[in-house]
Each structure stands twice: as C-alpha cells, then as structure tokens.
Amino acid sequence: MRSKASLKLKIAAGIGLLFLHAPLAFVILYAFTTEERSYQFPPPGLTLKWFGVTFARPDVWNALVLSLRVATIATVIALTLGTMAAGALARTRFFGREVISLLIILPIALPGIITGIALRSAFNLLDIPFSFWTIVVGHATFCVVVVHNNAIARLRRLSPSIVEASYDLGADSFQTFRFVILPNLGTALLAGSMLAFALSFDEVIVTTFTAGQQATLPIWMLNELIRPRQRPVTNVVAVIVIALTFLPILAAYYLTREEGPASGGG
Amino acid sequence: MTSVALDPPMAREALSRRLSSVLFAKRGLLVTLLLVPPLLWLGVVYVGSLIALLIQSFFSIDEFSGTIVREFTLKTYAELLRPANLDVILRTLAIATFVTFASAVLAFPIAYYAARYARGRTKATFYIAIVMPLWSSYLVKVYAWKLLLAKEGAVAWGADRLGATPMVDALLSMPFVGGPSLSVSYLGQALVFAYLWLPFMILPIQAALERVPASLIEASADLGAAPGQTFRTVTLPLALPGVAAGSIFTFSLTLGDYILPQIIGPSTLLLGQTVYVLQGTAGNIPLAAAFAVVPIIVMGFYLFAAKRLGAFDAF
Numbered sequence: 001m002r003s004k005a006s007l008k009l010k011i012a013a014g015i016g017l018l019f020l021h022a023p024l025a026f027v028i029l030y031a032f033t034t035e036e037r038s039y040q041f042p043p044p045g046l047t048l049k050w051f052g053v054t055f056a057r058p059d060v061w062n063a064l065v066l067s068l069r070v071a072t073i074a075t076v077i078a079l080t081l082g083t084m085a086a087g088a089l090a091r092t093r094f095f096g097r098e099v100i101s102l103l104i105i106l107p108i109a110l111p112g113i114i115t116g117i118a119l120r121s122a123f124n125l126l127d128i129p130f131s132f133w134t135i136v137v138g139h140a141t142f143c144v145v146v147v148h149n150n151a152i153a154r155l156r157r158l159s160p161s162i163v164e165a166s167y168d169l170g171a172d173s174f175q176t177f178r179f180v181i182l183p184n185l186g187t188a189l190l191a192g193s194m195l196a197f198a199l200s201f202d203e204v205i206v207t208t209f210t211a212g213q214q215a216t217l218p219i220w221m222l223n224e225l226i227r228p229r230q231r232p233v234t235n236v237v238a239v240i241v242i243a244l245t246f247l248p249i250l251a252a253y254y255l256t257r258e259e260g261p262a263s264g265g266g
Numbered sequence: 267m268t269s270v271a272l273d274p275p276m277a278r279e280a281l282s283r284r285l286s287s288v289l290f291a292k293r294g295l296l297v298t299l300l301l302v303p304p305l306l307w308l309g310v311v312y313v314g315s316l317i318a319l320l321i322q323s324f325f326s327i328d329e330f331s332g333t334i335v336r337e338f339t340l341k342t343y344a345e346l347l348r349p350a351n352l353d354v355i356l357r358t359l360a361i362a363t364f365v366t367f368a369s370a371v372l373a374f375p376i377a378y379y380a381a382r383y384a385r386g387r388t389k390a391t392f393y394i395a396i397v398m399p400l401w402s403s404y405l406v407k408v409y410a411w412k413l414l415l416a417k418e419g420a421v422a423w424g425a426d427r428l429g430a431t432p433m434v435d436a437l438l439s440m441p442f443v444g445g446p447s448l449s450v451s452y453l454g455q456a457l458v459f460a461y462l463w464l465p466f467m468i469l470p471i472q473a474a475l476e477r478v479p480a481s482l483i484e485a486s487a488d489l490g491a492a493p494g495q496t497f498r499t500v501t502l503p504l505a506l507p508g509v510a511a512g513s514i515f516t517f518s519l520t521l522g523d524y525i526l527p528q529i530i531g532p533s534t535l536l537l538g539q540t541v542y543v544l545q546g547t548a549g550n551i552p553l554a555a556a557f558a559v560v561p562i563i564v565m566g567f568y569l570f571a572a573k574r575l576g577a578f579d580a581f
Contacts, residue, residue, distance in 0.1 A: 005383040013378070013379035015375075016372055016376040039416035081303055085300070094294075103312075111518055111522020111538070111561055114561065114562065117555070118316045121545075137311060204404065225405070238410075241406050242406055249402070253394060
C-alpha cells in the first residue's frame, strides 16, 4: 500500500519544492548580469564587476558593519536571557509557568509590526532617542525565544541522573554547571546563537520602527527595493545576505539534528 | 605569611560552596534567580511596550492641532469603522484568507510525500529543503519575486516561451485580482505571500500526516475504498488539524506584513502599511495603535477556532 508514491504526487511535490527554491537561484544569477537598468531575463551577459563595485561602496560597508554589530550584541543578550529562562523552566512545574512560556514566545508569535510599533511608542513615551541600542533592544527581544527553544530541548533530553551523579561525586552546583551541564548544553547554545544571529541579521520589520537614521543591511536593501538606485549593487548585497544567513542556519541544523526541528520560526 | 597567601582563594571557595548548598537546598530560589533577568526584560520592556501601545489606542488626536489628546476615549476605535478604514481591514482579511488557501494547496503534496514516502536520507533532505527557505532572508525572498515578476523578468519570459502569455493576460484582466502586470496585481502579491509562508504550512501538515497510522489507510482500502475515496474520507480529515495549525501562521503573518505590499502589489494599502503610514508620516499614533489592535483581536478569535479544530495537537 505505502510502497510507491504515484507519479502525480511526485510531480506535485517536485513542483512545490522547485517553487520553494528556484527564486533564490535567480537572485544569485542576477548578481552576475551585465544589465543595469532592468530585470531583463535571460541576462544579456555575465560579469563579476558588480562584486568589485559593491565592495567599494562605503554605504554598503557601513550597513553591513552595523548589522553585524547589532546581531552580535543582540545574540549575546538573547543567549544569556534565553539560557536562564530555559534553565528555570526545563524541569520545573510551578504556578504561572505556562504564562512565562507564552511570554517568551509572544515576540515572534505576534506580527512583527506590533512588536515594532509597541517598542517605538514606548521609546517615544519615555523620550528615549533612537540609536544603536534601541535596535539592539528590539532584536534581543525576539531572539530570546530561539535560544530558549534550543536550550530547553537539550535540557529535557539530558538525563537528570548525570547531574545527580555529579553531586554524589562531591561537586557543588557551580562545578556541576561548569563541568557537566555546560559541556552537554554547548552545541545547543551554539545552534541557538547562530539562529538568533541569522534572525537578527536579517530582521527588517521591527528594525524600521526602532532605528533612527541608521541603516542596517536589511534597511539599506528595503530602501533600494522601494526606490531602486543601483540595481546591480542590490543584487550583490542580496547574495551576501543569502550567504551570511545560510551558513549559520546550516551549521545550527547539523549541531542539533538529533533533536528534530530547531523550532522558532521567522 | 603562607596563611595570608592561601586565605583568599580558600575563603572564596568556602563562600561558593556555601552559596552552592543554599541553591541546592532551595531549588525555588535558583529558579527565581534564573527567571528574574529574562522576566524583567520581556515583562518590562516587551509587555510594557504592548501596554503602552494599548493605552495609546484609547487616546485620540486633536484634528486641528494634530497633537495627541491624552484622555480616555473610544473615538479612535470608532474611526476604524469609517468606510475607508473598514475597507483596508476587510481587504487585508480577504487576502489573508486567499493566501491561506493557496499555501494549503501548495503545501499538501510536499507534506504528504515527506510524511508517507520519504525515508532516511530523503527525509532529512526534505526537512532541510523545507526549513532552509523558512530561515533565509525575508527581504531577499521578496526581492527574488520582484525580479521574477517584473515585466521583462523570468516569469513573463517563461510564459512567452510556453505560449502561455494569453493565459497570464486573461488572469490579469480579471477584475479586482488583476492589474497591469503580475508585480503590481493582487494576484502576484498573494502568490508571493503564499511563497513566503509555505514552509509554515508544510511542517504542521507533515506532522499531522505522520501521525496517521498506515494501518488506517490499509483498513480503508481493505474495506473497499478507492484511493481517492480513502484520501477524501480518511487522510484529508486527519490532516485538517495540521492545516489549521499552519493557517495560524499564514493568516497572522499576512495580517501584519507591510514590507511586501510596498514592493509587490497594487498601490492600495493593506493593514500593516496603514499602521506604518499612520504612525510615521501621518503622526496619528492613536489610530495606528487601534489598527494594530485589530490583528491581535482577529488572531485571538482565530486561535480559539483553531484550537477547536485541534490545531494545537498538531505541533
């Protein structure tokens, strides 16, 4: 009965997967096109010159550096808070536990625009000027859940008996944490951090609300998409973004693949 | 002398031991200490902001001076019911519904194949193939479709080569969904929305289908059902909770999105864009806040309905 899929199903699934993946291939192709003014297909010729042009652009570099700085600091904050929350929630039951879980998921469960406008109106009410740090606050808020999900999945798989064994052998809580829990948790935290980094590096919706005049790389791209000035440069930046988000995500998958889905969502 | 040199580390060790014993004895204290920082962040920064937003939606704007009147009123919510604003809400709901159906139809074959036929390496490949697009850059994905749907782009070229241009033109000449070209029509916009959220639909449907025991399908066949009949009466109803779970994402994400409609689709505003314009150039924070409350309420009802369909068991 379950022997073989029908041809029709194979074709439909194949078309579906093609639909999911083909568009990004076009972005990569367009980074090499010689056509400057339109999105002409097929490209009239191929060239590498736009990579050089892009790398000589200070605005692209500034946006890239800002995005990397924001993503790094937001990841560090999310790593700290997410790990703490996971440690507290992994093997405990107490009144209000479900509410706390909900609170952690809320920033990505609600549409980004709500998180964005809520933070913006709070900054306005408190007269906090928009800066590098307001972007970081926004990003860290929705990155906590990613680290938390990865850490809690690993903590639940970790046998409680190895922690007990550590205590029985005379280690105190700190030693147990340092020499038993942390080494076991390490790859899950690394995976969570990478996903958080990718999520922050790529985020545009919340950022449009919490950034002042500064442009992260996604904001730079958004401006180019709405009012294209130099399409070939945008194409190359798109390829850079693909590479910089693809690699950490793939690494995160291999670090946690026994645990199934690295849940979180974008 | 030696005791002076040895003392501080020993004292520190003793202190850490004692602290450790306290934490070991009182797990509640440890849990509390661990929870305080994340709760301060999410509770104060995030929930505080949400409450600030909610409060602002009960303020109103002075029509003459354009300043915000900080007094409780329901006037701003009443403004949502004005025809122009109601139109934005209904149009957004219509698109979100269409996008949800479209992604369910596109997702089903992939989820079905992945759940029932893919094994071992193929299954892992399927998983990566579904999850990778989910995590790859949102803007780049939107940009890809701008390239593809442009008048001179690959879709038009492909349609031309296949002789399907009249078909595309016929689709575009339909009222409401059509437009001058795919990249400025509702049709193109919905297609790209469906593309963006597709993995969110595939994963829960796959999870639901994986829970259908093969013996059930065999039993249906043994009892004389044709494959199509089995699919309609056994597989599809059991996959429904997965569809409901996936639709939570496709629906909610479409309601809140305001980037894609700026880049692909007609110039009329959707809900997300309206919020963005109102809080930005228009400076009408109260109305923007009231608009932002709409998706929260809609999703509240939606989650309630989805729960009854069993969506939460499908994760």
